[in-house]
Amino acid sequence: MMENFTNLAINPTKMYGGANGNKIGIVYKNETYMLKFPPKAKKNPALNYSNSCMSEYVACHIFEALGFETQETVLGLYNDKVTVACKDFEVNGFLLKDFAHLKNTILDSEQNGYGTELTDILNTIQEQRLLPPDRLKAFFWKMFIGDALLGNFDRHNGNWGFLVNATTGEAKIAPIFDCGSCLYPQLDDDKMAFVLRSEEELTTRIFVFPTSSVQLDNKKINYAQFLMETDNEDCLRALADLSGKIDMQKIKAIIEDTPSITATQKKFFTKIIEVRKELILDRALAHHRSAAMTSKRGLPPYQ
Numbered sequence: 001m002m003e004n005f006t007n008l009a010i011n012p013t014k015m016y017g018g019a020n021g022n023k024i025g026i027v028y029k030n031e032t033y034m035l036k037f038p039p040k041a042k043k044n045p046a047l048n049y050s051n052s053c054m055s056e057y058v059a060c061h062i063f064e065a066l067g068f069e070t071q072e073t074v075l076g077l078y079n080d081k082v083t084v085a086c087k088d089f090e091v092n093g094f095l096l097k098d099f100a101h102l103k104n105t106i107l108d109s110e111q112n113g114y115g116t117e118l119t120d121i122l123n124t125i126q127e128q129r130l131l132p133p134d135r136l137k138a139f140f141w142k143m144f145i146g147d148a149l150l151g152n153f154d155r156h157n158g159n160w161g162f163l164v165n166a167t168t169g170e171a172k173i174a175p176i177f178d179c180g181s182c183l184y185p186q187l188d189d190d191k192m193a194f195v196l197r198s199e200e201e202l203t204t205r206i207f208v209f210p211t212s213s214v215q216l217d218n219k220k221i222n223y224a225q226f227l228m229e230t231d232n233e234d235c236l237r238a239l240a241d242l243s244g245k246i247d248m249q250k251i252k253a254i255i256e257d258t259p260s261i262t263a264t265q266k267k268f269f270t271k272i273i274e275v276r277k278e279l280i281l282d283r284a285l286a287h288h289r290s291a292a293m294t295s296k297r298g299l300p301p302y303q
């Protein structure tokens with residue numbers, strides 16, 4: 001049974017930004033949740049609203065299964081429309097400050113806070129004084145690998161960040177949020193079935209798009225190509241580390257148990273994640289491991 005959010009109390013003091021759809025603060029089980037409504041599906045006229053709520057729910061649960069602290073999500077109806085409720089994590093005096101805010105504090109940064117050039121992001125991580133750079137760098141790359149697995153095309157600098165408490169001076173990495181652009185939210189059931197029938201359609205969605213929001217030389221990163229070619233040791237360590245945490249049985253169970261999911265969506269999500277894992281992550285990892293063996297270079301200690 002799906003939850004029904006239609007008649008819950010609204011918290012009018014809660015207002016959320018973001019460009020992809022309307023949002024309201026509701027009180028559900030005595031806590032505030034951000035209720036996210038799906039935006040119009042601009043890229044698919046056959047689909048009235050995008051499936052981003054389904055993507056948000058499934059992708060957040062998979063991030064959680066991979067060991068990330070992640071916002072809690074619940075699918076439910078609001079006036080017959082499927083929406084996703086995201087538990088508000090701005091509690092106990094902690095407020096969200098996104099990475100773009102932190103990046104603006106770096107005075108010699110080449111780009112502005114929202115610039116996603118990789119070297120500029122890594123430079124900010126190194127220069128900032130909020131959290132230990134090594135911890136933040138390890139998090140950034142692990143999130144990048146999670147996004148690669150789930151095909152996220154929208155992890156811009158406003159879609160990850162920190163919870164800070166101005167009174168106590170505490171700061172921590174915010175839970176993973178805004179995963180609405182993972183798992184192909186513009187596809188309707190017919191298109192999913194079509195992609196499942198066509199090897200070419202499927203592999204295009206692995207090797208050509210979606211790309212990452214992070215850019216290399218002003219070009220959005222192609223996940224498969226980048227992971228094969230990079231010699232960034234922090235990235236390769238994250239690749240090895242996260243790959244060891246992917247449990248396909250767990251992921252299948254999450255998909256299977258998702259409320260209101262259709263049989264085609266189940267098949268599509270399962271297949272696309274299996275194939276992305278194999279052709280993007282496993283392939284890159286095998287390549288770097290064999291390169292490390294032949295060159296005997298001191299690459300990260302893969303377990």
Ligand SMILES: Nc1ncnc2c1ncn2[C@@H]1O[C@H](COP(=O)(O)OP(=O)(O)OP(=O)(O)O)[C@@H](O)[C@H]1O
Pocket residue numbers: 016017018019020021034036071086087088089090096154158159177178179180
């Ligand atoms: N769980 C949460 N708790 C508190 N605030 C949140 C939470 N999730 C998101 N927010 C805030 O609400 C804003 C909008 O949410 P979100 O990023 O999910 O929406 P969006 O419209 O998909 O954004 P985008 O413009 O990146 O596509 C976020 O930028 C963040 O400031």
Ligand SMILES: [Mg+2]
Pocket residue numbers: 018019158159178
């Ligand atoms: Mg957002």
